[in-house]
Amino acid sequence: MRAFISVCVVLLLVGCSKKKTDEPAPDNGTNNVTGTIGSFALILPAKNEVCITGATVSDQNSAVTFNWGKPTNASRYEVRITNLITQVEKIKLVTSNSVTDTLQRGIPYSWYVSAKNSDNKQVSTSETWKFYNAGLAINTYAPFPADITAPTIAKVFNFTSSVDLSWAGSAVSNNIAGYDVYFGTSATPPLIKSNITVPYLKGVALSATGTYYWKIVTRDANGNTSASMLAWFISN
Secondary structure, three states: HHHHHHHHHHHHHHHHOOOOOOOOOOOOOOOOOOOOOOOOOHHHHHHHHEOOOOOOOOOEEEEEEEEEOOOOOOOEEEEEEEEEOOOEEEEEEOOOOOEEEEEEEEEEEEEEEEOOOOOOOOOEEEOOOOOEOOOOOOOOOEEEEEEEEEOOOOEEOOOOOOEEEEEEEOOOOEEEEEEEEEEOOOOOOEEEEEEEEEEEEEEEEEEEEEEEEEEEEEEOOOOOOOEEEEEEEEEE
């Protein structure tokens, strides 16, 4: 009886174990690569373009394949794909220089790849590219949400009377018409400047020490708009 119970317990433990998803296959010594990893470039989806190669899954989703160059001494890859509207990030772990993922249609994404060798002691990271996953009946695509460049998010610095803000904008059609700047001490900052045609605003006044919030709304020649993530910094 005791032997029977022991066997049942072992079977139960094995049956309840879970295998992590998106983990690369075990190395088993067949992919034992070490040494400095060479540089590499992303290939598809192309930078600042509409991806039309996705395989239709539904009206809402399509399966998009990501490809990148294979650098020397790389045996595994970490692919990070971010929905630029929700800021939700997916991480895919693979051993080949290609991966397919199901994404929402008509949504802008960014992606980059980190290449690693078998002992994870060497890492090489690609550029970050943005693209739109093609949507149904969309004639024009809104600009990509602007990237905040300075002050960097969560930066802490000594109080000064003013601060210079800068960002980077991009659009599929290269038709950005202007930027609106929202800035203040509230987490819902007010509009302080509209229709700026350059990606910076100098000499923004600071009234006191504390936390400041800001974001950029980018608009294109077709009237489409997109909002950056909410940035913040602390002035002590």
